[in-house]
Amino acid sequence: MLKAERHQYIMTKLVEDQKVVTTDLALALDLSEDTIRRDLNELDSKKLLEKVYGGAVQVSEKSANIFDVYISQEEQKKQIVRKALSLLRDDQVIIMSGGSTNLVFAKLIPADLKATIYTYSLPIAMQLSQHPNIDLIFIGGKMQKNAMVTIGMDVIQVVSKIKADICFIGASSINIKQGLTEIGYEISIVKKAMIEASDKVVSMFSSDKLDTKMPHGVCELTKLNTIVTDLDPNDAQLEEYRKSGVFIL
Amino acid sequence: MLKAERHQYIMTKLVEDQKVVTTDLALALDLSEDTIRRDLNELDSKKLLEKVYGGAVQVSEKSANIFDVYISQEEQKKQIVRKALSLLRDDQVIIMSGGSTNLVFAKLIPADLKATIYTYSLPIAMQLSQHPNIDLIFIGGKMQKNAMVTIGMDVIQVVSKIKADICFIGASSINIKQGLTEIGYEISIVKKAMIEASDKVVSMFSSDKLDTKMPHGVCELTKLNTIVTDLDPNDAQLEEYRKSGVFIL
DNA sequence: TTATTTATTGCATACAAATGCATTTTTATT
DNA sequence: AATAAAAATGCATTTGTATGCAATAAATAA
Numbered sequence: 001m002l003k004a005e006r007h008q009y010i011m012t013k014l015v016e017d018q019k020v021v022t023t024d025l026a027l028a029l030d031l032s033e034d035t036i037r038r039d040l041n042e043l044d045s046k047k048l049l050e051k052v053y054g055g056a057v058q059v060s061e062k063s064a065n066i067f068d069v070y071i072s073q074e075e076q077k078k079q080i081v082r083k084a085l086s087l088l089r090d091d092q093v094i095i096m097s098g099g100s101t102n103l104v105f106a107k108l109i110p111a112d113l114k115a116t117i118y119t120y121s122l123p124i125a126m127q128l129s130q131h132p133n134i135d136l137i138f139i140g141g142k143m144q145k146n147a148m149v150t151i152g153m154d155v156i157q158v159v160s161k162i163k164a165d166i167c168f169i170g171a172s173s174i175n176i177k178q179g180l181t182e183i184g185y186e187i188s189i190v191k192k193a194m195i196e197a198s199d200k201v202v203s204m205f206s207s208d209k210l211d212t213k214m215p216h217g218v219c220e221l222t223k224l225n226t227i228v229t230d231l232d233p234n235d236a237q238l239e240e241y242r243k244s245g246v247f248i249l
Numbered sequence: 250m251l252k253a254e255r256h257q258y259i260m261t262k263l264v265e266d267q268k269v270v271t272t273d274l275a276l277a278l279d280l281s282e283d284t285i286r287r288d289l290n291e292l293d294s295k296k297l298l299e300k301v302y303g304g305a306v307q308v309s310e311k312s313a314n315i316f317d318v319y320i321s322q323e324e325q326k327k328q329i330v331r332k333a334l335s336l337l338r339d340d341q342v343i344i345m346s347g348g349s350t351n352l353v354f355a356k357l358i359p360a361d362l363k364a365t366i367y368t369y370s371l372p373i374a375m376q377l378s379q380h381p382n383i384d385l386i387f388i389g390g391k392m393q394k395n396a397m398v399t400i401g402m403d404v405i406q407v408v409s410k411i412k413a414d415i416c417f418i419g420a421s422s423i424n425i426k427q428g429l430t431e432i433g434y435e436i437s438i439v440k441k442a443m444i445e446a447s448d449k450v451v452s453m454f455s456s457d458k459l460d461t462k463m464p465h466g467v468c469e470l471t472k473l474n475t476i477v478t479d480l481d482p483n484d485a486q487l488e489e490y491r492k493s494g495v496f497i498l
Numbered sequence: 499t500t501a502t503t504t505a506t507t508g509c510a511t512a513c514a515a516a517t518g519c520a521t522t523t524t525t526a527t528t
Numbered sequence: 529a530a531t532a533a534a535a536a537t538g539c540a541t542t543t544g545t546a547t548g549c550a551a552t553a554a555a556t557a558a
Binding site: 011015019021045054059120123126130131135137139140141143145148150158 | 251252253254257328331334357359360361369371372374375377378379380384385386387388389390391392394397399403407
């Protein structure tokens with residue numbers, strides 16, 4: 001009896017009885033329990049069943065929701081993005097980068113805003129697809145799976161053809177000298193293209209990103225029209241940024 | 250009796266009665282109260298119920314998430330797609346359309362499969378972005394927000410340049426004369442392009458789609474290599490489809 | 499074909515999990 | 529505060545599991 005046959009038998013039995021017991025299978029198939037256990041582990045790793053102590057059961061119905069995106073310090077981020085809502089106007093063409101701050105922003109966009117939004121972030125697109133009045137365009141390409149954004153030349157090509165009124169760029173790091181910097185090269189390129197494509201550039205980030213740097217430059221501070229943080233615009237921490245001429249919300 | 254079964258029993262009982270009592274369960278399952286308590290504590294730590302003095306009660310309804318995608322008759326769909334898993338091979342280039350059946354399929358793709366998958370469905374991309382070994386390419390364009398898929402010329406252009414080994418197409422309707430048909434014109438066009446781009450065409454759908462029609466044609470039955478339904482391949486309902494030469498899984 | 503490698507299987511052994519019982523601690527109720 | 533029920537804790541026993549190893553079967557190369 002081939003292994004594949006055995007697996008088929010086990011899966012059939014599992015559907016019939018909702019469960020299988022290691023010892024029963026060993027008896028029925030005339031094999032050692034070891035072999036059965038190895039089979040069950042193999043099927044488990046393929047997510048075809050769930051191995052449990054003594055046998056296996058069908059894959060659990062609940063299937064943990066993949067679509068839950070955890071947002072750290074959501075309250076703080078809400079405070080930031082609420083300020084940025086004042087920058088929105090009807091009929092704008094908007095580009096949004098990824099990042100959890102932008103995701104929170106997307107959640108809070110008023111239901112009556114009519115606008116066209118380009119994004120390359122999967123969670124942001126999911127969020128905006130719930131919005132009744134937004135024309136949503138997803139910028140396709142190869143997915144960077146952990147960040148759930150598309151990257152690469154396809155993205156650059158599309159972005160560079162957009163003529164947007166405003167773009168909202170998340171920030172990994174920002175400081176006076178280098179301006180915006182990113183940990184990933186590819187993301188930095190995409191953000192450069194976003195900035196070129198937009199009349200107005202807004203960056204939202206929490207204050208712990210201030211005065212930090214990453215390897216890949218995105219743009220000088222002077223390219224930014226507006227930055228939005230959790231701090232009061234007059235906060236001492238923002239002194240140098242104020243001097244650079246960027247508008248602080 | 251496996252522990253998993255017991256937990257299942259407890260959860261069922263909990264839904265029926267809104268509560269469970271330690272001593273009753275011990276009696277009903279013929280186990281010591283200690284074991285029941287350990288079970289209840291375990292389920293509590295998994296947030297599946299709330300342990301209280303003397304037993305356990307239901308956990309308060311968890312908040313509905315925007316990202317929750319409701320799948321009707323998920324069990325039936327699982328049965329369908331499980332059959333289709335046998336069509337997957339390492340190193341295939343795959344195109345997947347949208348639809349909840351395909352979403353269920355995406356969930357069940359074994360973790361060790363290495364493949365490249367193109368899709369234009371947001372939920373499917375979210376799902377596949379969790380998969381460790383799949384190269385995922387999202388096909389961008391204007392979002393059709395209710396279906397959470399991209400549509401339009403951008404999609405067609407990308408799809409028509411793909412050379413795929415296999416495509417998985419959801420079906421709105423299928424019948425002998427017209428073959429696959431769709432309610433939306435744009436989706437029908439995209440699906441046509443998918444079929445052209447793929448060596449092998451697979452369509453998965455539940456049997457209630459059989460012998461129904463929609464306004465926009467996608468393809469004749471003969472263009473399909475394989476169809477997968479919840480029915481047994483030899484079911485009388487599939488008689489005419491068998492005659493058409495399409496392989497039925 | 500034969501030789502070599504690789505995968506599969508069963509066994510022995512050490513290890514971990516599950517369970518019930520006795521005992522102590524905690525909790526709810528009067 | 530007193531009491532009875534429930535829960536926690538430590539322990540012994542049973543049962544299931546992981547691991548290395550050897551024998552065998554299957555696949556691949558020469």
